[in-house]
Amino acid sequence: MTAVTRWGILGTGNITRKFTEDLHLLPDAQVLAVGSRSQARAEAFGAAHDIPRCYGSYEALISDPDVDVIYVGTLNPAHYADTKMCLEAGKPVLCEKPFTLNAAQAQELINLARDRRLFLMEAMWTRFIPAAVELRRLLDADAIGPVQYVQADFCIYRDFDPDHRLFKYEAAGGVMLDLGIYPISFASWVLGQHEELFTTATLGQTGVDEQSAYVMRYANGALAVAASSARASGPLEALVAGSKGRLRLLEPWWFSKHLSIEMSGKPAKVVKFPYEGHGLRFEASHVMECLRAGKTESDVMPLDETLRIIKTMDACRAQWGLVYEGE
Ligand SMILES: NC(=O)c1ccc[n+]([C@@H]2O[C@H](COP(=O)([O-])OP(=O)(O)OC[C@H]3O[C@@H](n4cnc5c(N)ncnc54)[C@H](OP(=O)(O)O)[C@@H]3O)[C@@H](O)[C@H]2O)c1
The missing domain is CATH 3.30.360.10 (Dihydrodipicolinate Reductase; domain 2)
Known part of the structure; x- marks a missing residue:
């Protein structure tokens, strides 16, 4: 892990915009790439937020070897499949709330992250303000x-x-x-x-x-x-x-x-x-601290508690x- 953590943003909606703006407040974070289902939306988002790599599919974003961690900010029903895709490609993930639709999906993602020894956390940002x-x-x-x-x-x-x-x-x-x-x-x-x-x-x-x-x-x-x-x-x-x-x-x-x-x-x-910003940078800083410490789980928002x-x-x-x- 480099001293600067390189983020990939999955989705170009309201919350990914706010999260990206907050990442820009952090000197140790770089928003390296964004992925959208549409190349035009990825490029528009990238231009608005100074993101160098803009991908017209989530798969392309996830395949970028320089992305250290992915923020999943898609709609509720997509969190499970999008996070699974990231983990299967070996990427650590911060996934928006609700983490998944139900406990069966959550348990599967938790098992996958633990099997692969990959960092995974639900983006319950409130705990970090x-x-x-x-x-x-x-x-x-x-x-x-x-x-x-x-x-x-x-x-x-x-x-x-x-x-x-x-x-x-x-x-x-x-x-x-x-x-x-x-x-x-x-x-x-x-x-x-x-x-x-x-x-x-x-x-x-x-x-x-x-x-x-x-x-x-x-x-x-x-x-x-x-x-x-x-x-x-x-x-x-x-x-x-x-x-x-x-x-x-x-x-x-x-x-x-x-x-x-x-x-x-x-x-x-x-x-x-x-504080400056939307309040999302504190969870982002925590994720980066965990990654640099080699942790695969947060002790502030643990996966077993997400499941509960x-x-x-x-x-x-x-x-x-x-x-x-x-x-
Ligand atoms: N932490 C918070 O404070 C907070 C606040 C609001 C929302 N959220 C959570 O964040 C998630 C997204 O909410 P949002 O308000 O950002 O929603 P939004 O503005 O509608 O954005 C959702 C994004 O998901 C992607 N997407 C993938 N499949 C889609 C589909 N079938 N239909 C529409 N969009 C699709 C789209 O990105 P592309 O078109 O680029 O692929 C879209 O921009 C939700 O799970 C919500 O609970 C969290």
Whole structure:
């Protein structure tokens, strides 16, 4: 691995644009290549983002021997096949959330990466932003006492549009896979494996969840209450509470620049964590650190935890009767 990590970008959509812009903020990252299903889109993306190699197929991108790691930013149903193709070609991968549609697909990719000793990580970028890192540090230092309650939502009103990936059944839409995965992952990060799960959803006219809620109970009695919605806007905060106080990542919590520390009986202290860019460069830096250290897995977003989160979402969908195309 060179001192500069050379990234390949797979797909030319909204999130790959933001990720590419954030990679440009990192002196030890080079965006070497982009791959698209269309040569014209690859070239337009390359011209807009100063990328020297533009490929008109994902296969061509993956075959470039100079690409050190690939960022998969295609639509939900494509993550499994695109990541598999990268791993089979010997490329480490950072794959957008949701990692796969279901646990069976996730397990297969995890087995493949482990067999080939290749780095693989779900792009759960929220864990890597500075305010979340500080929250984790405070929890590990037992600052608020044992955590007994977590509450987080990702509820943003959006006009119904059957062609938008959020509402589109064929794109494996629905708010849980798109938005709810953030609070579910947050609860898993703070509290670990739950013992009991309660869930319900409002399925819309395209058959996917337009609102869904997830309540989890843990062995030590702790509870997590999480929800996502495209029909209403929520407070967009994440709260972690213990016996001595509580911590809140302020709106919008998944890329928050403000952590509120609220110890019982004391005034709240809001600590600022400013950063440039979209908030995606922190996960990218982590991936590069892992690669340079020869790691095949992240200890911040481990693959077994990615699998656990997908199993949780599978269990929710099973209760609602939501089955995606091809499942
Ligand atoms: N981390 C985050 O904050 C965040 C935010 C938004 C979305 N996401 C995730 O990122 C993924 C992409 O979301 P997005 O908003 O970037 O979507 P998007 O703008 O629609 O881009 C998706 C890209 O996937 C590629 N693609 C491959 N097969 C496709 C198909 N059959 N139809 C349409 N596009 C196809 C296209 O690239 P080519 O045409 O160049 O091949 C397209 O540009 C989703 O899984 C989503 O959950 C993450």
